[in-house]
Amino acid sequence: MPEELIQEIQARIEKLERAESNLTAKERELREREMKLIERENTLEQQLLSVSLLKRCATAHPFSKGIHTQRTVLSSDVTAEVSKSVGLIHINGQPIATGFRVGDNFIATCVHVIGSVIIKDNPHVINCDRIAIEFERKVCNMKEDPDKIFRFQPTVAYIDEEFQFVVLELSIHSNGVPFPPPLICFGDIKTSDAIHLVGHPGRKQMMEDSDIIPKWSPDHDKEINPYIRALAEWSKECLPKSNGVKIDYYSFLLAPPRKIIFHTFFNEGSSGSPGVTIRDEKPCVVLMIEGGTPYSLDTIPISALLVEDWCKVEYGFAMSDIYKKMLNSPQKSLASNIFREII
Missing domain, CATH: 2.40.10 (Thrombin, subunit H)
Incomplete structure (x- = not known):
């Protein structure tokens, strides 16, 4: 290696050493903290990767479908049946969340979904002019069908903030359209369930x-x-x-x-x-x-x-936890109306 190059490298090293020595105690502390954070983040990332339950299978070849799953046609029949009972909740004319039909004339959804329309507590009352539910929305930009949109009664039928479960009562449709069919079968969840x-x-x-x-x-x-x-x-x-x-x-x-x-x-x-x-x-x-x-x-x-x-x-x-609590509440009769069949 030429002598001139060796001298240049040594000069650079000496310059870096002088810069390091000129760092204040605060700057050194900040640098050490930054290095520790980087090291900790890398460690956590490795832990997450090692225990991750959610990683997807890698694609095997350019036209692979990735995870190879197949299911019986029965599952398609079942989800098609469920779709008739599921609706899109609107508040102030804007789509907000999901709800599903239960019981004679009720909708189940989450408590936080209706939080902005609750105008009175104990008993809970909603501003029913601001909320509606639309069924059968299976295409994103489809025109709203008035016969698929239902309104609610003002008094909340049941509310359980612990399990975030609320039941709203539907109003009779102005055009005499019947309520969509309810989901009537409920059961305890099992790890083996798909x-x-x-x-x-x-x-x-x-x-x-x-x-x-x-x-x-x-x-x-x-x-x-x-x-x-x-x-x-x-x-x-x-x-x-x-x-x-x-x-x-x-x-x-x-x-x-x-x-x-x-x-x-x-x-x-x-x-x-x-x-x-x-x-x-x-x-x-x-x-x-x-x-x-x-x-x-x-x-x-x-x-x-x-x-x-x-x-x-x-x-x-x-749903089994929700059912057990509701069954032991003053709304026991409503629980029987909603949870008609326990499998």
Whole structure:
């Protein structure tokens, strides 16, 4: 190596050493903290990857369909039947969430869906001029059919904030159109169940997502705890804070009441969607979607978080838990009206 080049390299090294020595104690502290954060984030990412339940199978070749799943035609028949009972809830003329028909003339959905139209508590009363439900919306840009849109009675029939379950009473249609058919079969959720979700993700046309794998605490703690704990630590370091305070976006999934957690492409607008399985060759409702996490802070839309798909966790509540609580409430007769068949 030429002598001139050696001298130039030595000069550069000496310059870097002088720059390093001129760093203030505060700058050194900040640099060390930055390196520790990078190291911790890399460690958490490796933990997530090692325990991830949600990774997709890689495509085998250019024309591969990816995960190779096939199901009986019966599942298509069942979801088609369920779709007749599922509607898109509108508030102030805007699509908001999902609801489904139950009982004689009722709609079930999530409490938070109707929060903005509640005008009185105990008993709860809604502004029924601001809310409606539209059935059979299977095409995104289809023209609204007045015969598919139903209004509600002002008094809320039943509300359970613990399980986010609310029942609204439909009004008789002004054109005499009969109510869509209710879902009448319900049951306890099982790990072996193949869950089919039917709802309005994106607040648009009705969609379905099948082969959902349900997990819950404490029955599946060995499987899900490492995953949720790793996500919780990652979220505190990498996701938006609230008033400067780190937020754990995930640990609530393991806290009571029991939450059924799973992964689905269903997003905003899916709250209130039923999750059904097939029993005795007919649809059996086993859960209702409540939401997903990481949830949105008021000032930061969830779409701006740019969270990887495998870091998103959706959840809902078991219909069996909702039924047991409702059966032991003053609304026992309503529970019998809604939960007509337990499978």
